[in-house]
Amino acid sequence: QVQLVESGGGLVQAGGSLRLSCAASGRTFTSYVMGWFRQAPGKERECVGFISARGESVYYADSVKARFTITRDNAKNTMYLQMNSLKPEDTAVYYCAADPRLQRFALRTMPPNYWGQGTQVTVSS
Numbered sequence: 001q002v003q004l005v006e007s008g009g010g011l012v013q014a015g016g017s018l019r020l021s022c023a024a025s026g027r028t029f030t031s032y033v034m035g036w037f038r039q040a041p042g043k044e045r046e047c048v049g050f051i052s053a054r055g056e057s058v059y060y061a062d063s064v065k066a067r068f069t070i071t072r073d074n075a076k077n078t079m080y081l082q083m084n085s086l087k088p089e090d091t092a093v094y095y096c097a098a099d100p101r102l103q104r105f106a107l108r109t110m111p112p113n114y115w116g117q118g119t120q121v122t123v124s125s
Contacts, residue, residue: 002026002114004096009119012086016123020081022096022116029077030054035105035112036070036081038092038121048094050105051079059106064090086123093118 008020022034035050049060051070058070069082079096099105099112 002029002032002098004098004114004116006094006096006116006119009094009121011122011124014086014088014123014125016086017082017084018086018121019083020094020096020119020121022079022081024077024079024098026077030074031100032098032114033100033102033105033112034070034072034079035097036079037095037097038090039095040089040092043092045095046092047105047108048081052102053100083121086121088123088125090121091123092121094121095119 003025005023012018030053033053036048037045038048039045048064049070051058051072055072067085072079095118096116097112098114104112
């Protein structure tokens with residue numbers, strides 16, 4: 001069992017930056033693949049990216065590649081999403097997710113088991 005709490009969302013102008021954090025409870029953080037998803041009003045949920053349990057591999061959606069960076073600090077049970085060069089189309093509720101199974105992120109036939117409550121990111125033009 002793991003509980004996830006996101007923080008760091010807010011309002012930013014286009015071209016600006018934000019850093020989201022996802023703090024996880026539990027003693028088995030290093031057993032979980034972690035990822036970020038987002039959902040804009042009227043749109044399907046999108047996987048922004050995910051990071052392997054020890055942080056050696058990271059995947060990014062094409063829409064955020066070269067602008068967003070996912071990292072994790074296993075000593076602090078925390079994952080981060082650094083968002084640079086933000087665009088109005090990045091506006092969404094951002095969720096962090098965790099699951100021990102990589103395929104829950106890579107294949108997406110089933111969603112990850114654990115989710116945070118979400119944090120709003122709004123990018124003004």
